[in-house]
Amino acid sequence: MVHWTDAEREAINTFWAKIDHEEVGHQALTRVLVVYPWTQRYFSTFGNLSNATAIAGNPKVRAHGKRVLDALGDAITHLDNVNATYAKLSQLHSEKLHVDPENFRLLGETLIIVLAGHFGAAFTPAIQATWQKFLAVVIAALSKQYH
Amino acid sequence: MVHWTDEERDIIKTFWGKIDAEEAGHQALTRVLVVYPWTQRYFSTFGNLSKPSAIAGNPKVRAHGKRVVVALGDAIKNLDNVKATYAKLSELHSEKLHVDPENFRLLGEALIIVLAGQFGAAFTPAVQATWQKLLAVVTAALSSKYH
Numbered sequence: 653m654v655h656w657t658d659a660e661r662e663a664i665n666t667f668w669a670k671i672d673h674e675e676v677g678h679q680a681l682t683r684v685l686v687v688y689p690w691t692q693r694y695f696s697t698f699g700n701l702s703n704a705t706a707i708a709g710n711p712k713v714r715a716h717g718k719r720v721l722d723a724l725g726d727a728i729t730h731l732d733n734v735n736a737t738y739a740k741l742s743q744l745h746s747e748k749l750h751v752d753p754e755n756f757r758l759l760g761e762t763l764i765i766v767l768a769g770h771f772g773a774a775f776t777p778a779i780q781a782t783w784q785k786f787l788a789v790v791i792a793a794l795s796k797q798y799h
Numbered sequence: 800m801v802h803w804t805d806e807e808r809d810i811i812k813t814f815w816g817k818i819d820a821e822e823a824g825h826q827a828l829t830r831v832l833v834v835y836p837w838t839q840r841y842f843s844t845f846g847n848l849s850k851p852s853a854i855a856g857n858p859k860v861r862a863h864g865k866r867v868v869v870a871l872g873d874a875i876k877n878l879d880n881v882k883a884t885y886a887k888l889s890e891l892h893s894e895k896l897h898v899d900p901e902n903f904r905l906l907g908e909a910l911i912i913v914l915a916g917q918f919g920a921a922f923t924p925a926v927q928a929t930w931q932k933l934l935a936v937v938t939a940a941l942s943s944k945y946h
Binding site for chain 1: 915
């Protein structure tokens with residue numbers, strides 16, 4: 653089981669409360685699709701992803717970004733049991749969606765960049781360390797049911 | 800040789816013109832030392848690195864951060880020949896400093912996070928993609944003399 657200090661729980665919950673799931677999810681997913689264009693292969697049903705502007709304006713990208721961030725909330729409300737919380741989601745990504753787990757890492761890194769952009773100096777090194785730990789736990793849980 | 804579009808050259812030069820090498824370097828190195836504490840082993844002569852506030856306030860960290868980002872300027876002035884520009888620096892990091900090249904990647908990521916924090920929305924997905932390409936080229940050049 654992952655050990656969280658009180659300071660870490662607070663850093664996670666405080667920033668989570670200030671995050672607009674739709675906006676942050678949209679920005680993170682947009683950045684992944686622009687910066688790592690090969691990831692677009694997972695979203696062939698999303699319509700126009702032909703350039704950065706199209707991706708940023710695509711409503712399916714926005715909706716999916718929000719969905720991912722909403723799901724992140726489940727991990728936050730179950731910090732002491734992220735593995736069990738994400739067991740079915742992990743199976744889904746492995747067996748149905750066939751998503752390479754490397755993409756979890758890319759999306760996690762991108763989310764850190766979006767949070768830095770949003771919060772500026774308030775996203776201190778210590779806060780960054782806490783959120784990177786949290787996202788590493790999320791990634792491990794999402795990768796767990798792969799075989 | 801790396802191919803740079805006019806737009807990429809423009810983005811790199813425009814943002815480079817707005818970056819304070821000391822401040823950005825200090826913040827990036829501070830983040831690396833806080834978020835990836837094992838990197839502190841490379842800086843045993845730097846004095847107090849015992850916690851985030853000590854690291855952020857450490858004058859040797861600041862000076863070294865500045866040195867690294869100033870050196871980044873050499874790559875930016877020689878975009879069409881980064882490998883040759885960094886040949887000696889690569890040898891130094893491999894043969895004298897014994898730095899694991901993974902750390903170049905960590906510092907590059909930390910710099911992206913610092914730029915996102917500094918520039919907010921102006922650090923668009925396209926700008927991020929360009930700077931990540933630059934830092935990938937820099938990382939490859941710094942790793943090129945390792946054997």
